Amino acid sequence: MKRFATLMLAFALVLGAISGAQAATIKAKGQWAFDFSWLDSGDFTSQDDDGNSDDDFSASQRFRTQVDVIASEALKGVVFFEVGTTVWGRTDGALGTDGKSVEVRRSYIDWIVPNTDVKVRMGLQGLSLPGAVAPSSMVFDDDVAGLTVSYAINDNVGVTALWARPVDASGNEGSDNNTYDEVDMFALVVPVTLDGFKITPYGAYASVGKDANFTGVTNGGAEFLSGMLSMTEFANGAIDSSSSTYDAWWGGAAFEMTYFAPFSLKMDAVYGSKTADDDAESAERSGWIVAALAEYKLDMVTPGILAWYGSGEDDDLDNGSERMPSVSPTGWGVTSFGYPGSVYRQDTYFGLNGAGTWAVGLQLADISFMENLSHVFRLVYMKGTNDADVIKNNAGVRDAFTPGNTYVFLTDEDSAIEVNFDTTYKIYENLSLVVEMGWIKLDMDEDTWADQDFSDAKKLVFNFVYDF
Template structure:
């Protein structure tokens, strides 16, 4: 009996050791965001002009959580869920039950990211594979004016030393008909990038290069014509007017070269700079589908005790008067986080933004920013005023009814010619109610001044917003 008990104890110890070897630590973090917003003329038309009644106030919420399943310092898995955006009172949107109406049985659960991180044994090479958030380098805004989105891919990162690192990535944003069955033979899109961050004392310089290949049948939105749907960031003017990618070219190629620069060596003065050139090429018989251009943005700031004043500026190349020879604006893939402002561009803390554009292509701008305004504990403000003007030749629009229809101001994208301008004003306030709970109040105003001779009308309303966001982070 004693021998049997000893054997059972040994067996239990073996099982315990095996179970411990298979165990993983589970960690969760995330954010609840609640939005109570008043928005007027987000499409730059008043209720009287478009014939619709006022519907300015909305309430919505969103929940995001990231779960890390950690096996060791060298291996972990990550899954990132999102519930919402759920608009209060909204039963359905595009066939999906939002769960905001009476009964609240929502089915809007999304898997935003699902990947594993691991280190190649006996090396310092870090590998991330799966659906992940990918962003090219950006200094002026939190992310790149070319790419910042969730996409399936593979990322390799290696620190050469304390100063220099290197990251290589491959992403597949589209494979419309996997396996090449049926008639879709050019249906994949692939993005490759190489990033080399260099960190010095008081300086950070990050050069990078990107190449993308896309077949004419690759579709990002389910449309039969396929094409680059990234906020119209890849389409030429001729393709936008035509409704999608030019199918006369079997495969398109695009490349970008850029650098993100940050200087803090002369603190309290700091300087941030982004410079990018991008080009989308096509076959010789699809010249009007080509698109190439550049963008430079800068932010100079000076930290004082209770405020950080700064000057923001950018310049993006614009279209010439002949749309048949391609476009002269910088192409982009999916710049969802170039938050230089919190109303016109994607800089809001939650959802009420991007009512002007995704990046600065086709415009130049200069603005004054007062950040980190603090007069009392747990309360801070940001004030910003930006003047913008187009760099696109007005003759690319004048007299062209199809171009006027395709590029007329609307929510999400405003095409400014060199005869048009806009002013945006932001005043945003953050109050920390608790350490993990903040109230963010955002006020925004966009004034458009469109040339009547170019567009046939200058009757555009001012866009205005007042937003109350409650953000609980854990």
């Protein structure tokens, strides 16, 4: 009798689970991406000059899928998996495969506060501060654990508040080494939409502990450090441990105008500052970036002018840094080679935003002379706004910023030209072939960089992208 009762109870639990599952609607979407790439002198040095040979070709793939578990219009859960990037012939892409590179990039719930229009999202999610020139922020755009609350005041004005925790290096607060090991970030965004205009002002604040250097964190650490460290700290490879905590804040706005269509204008402007609690002036960092994209849409092409200016370093290491700090602006894709604008291979040769550089470029987008085939052409000239003496007079800083060690640090005596020609052909409605061709000519001052030789970087990439 007890066995029968146990079986009936198990049967009831199974039926309950099935019933519960049927109460939710499950939807899935995602992307398979394949990359066949040829890359030459990716670090701007030619190995042939050293008597070595380049390994230029590689093939890889990546799978991303998002699963929505929808209970009602007021409640749903989302989980976002990524498999890869898997390089063919290496590790889990080698003979026998059996890859274990499955990542949970996002896992959150969306819900509406009962009897209100307040929307809440909590969990591992993709967060970005506003951006117009590129659909991403120059300060912060990444996956992170956090809480977002948004409310539409009326048809024209909304408000979003967020709290994110990019890092908590240790849950044990019992030693001095991890008392200040967290980063907490808060932001307020107020989008205002009018007829033909949209402006989104925002403010953000981050509390950065001196031990929050992402030690042991596999993702995001490099972006965080490169965006927060002063020149002195960058040369040392870590946040200055003489200060207990740091404060960082940003204020900016994204602006879009389509009122005079087919002419459109997009602009971003942001100022940021990082200060140290213990008056460690050499560890401070502050600066600003302004970017703009003006376009005029024609039937078969959309010509545009792209430009930006970011404040740069002076020649004094002791007074801190003059480039704008950032947390993780991983999607500022103004180009598809030097910046992360590729559909797959997210190259970042010049950093993750325009800090320390100015640029002007010509862009021809939406070039189309036949159905299902389109092109984008860019020609961008970049020059540094950093004083060359900060490199000439500090060998440790020069070694830290030499191309090949990190992203390219352009001084006011250095420049670069980047050319992109990218083609998209829709093989099927959901399958596209994207061919990306890029060339970067780097002109670095010999006196500044101790007579080092730099080569042109070139790429040819065939991307197959299946969206479902």
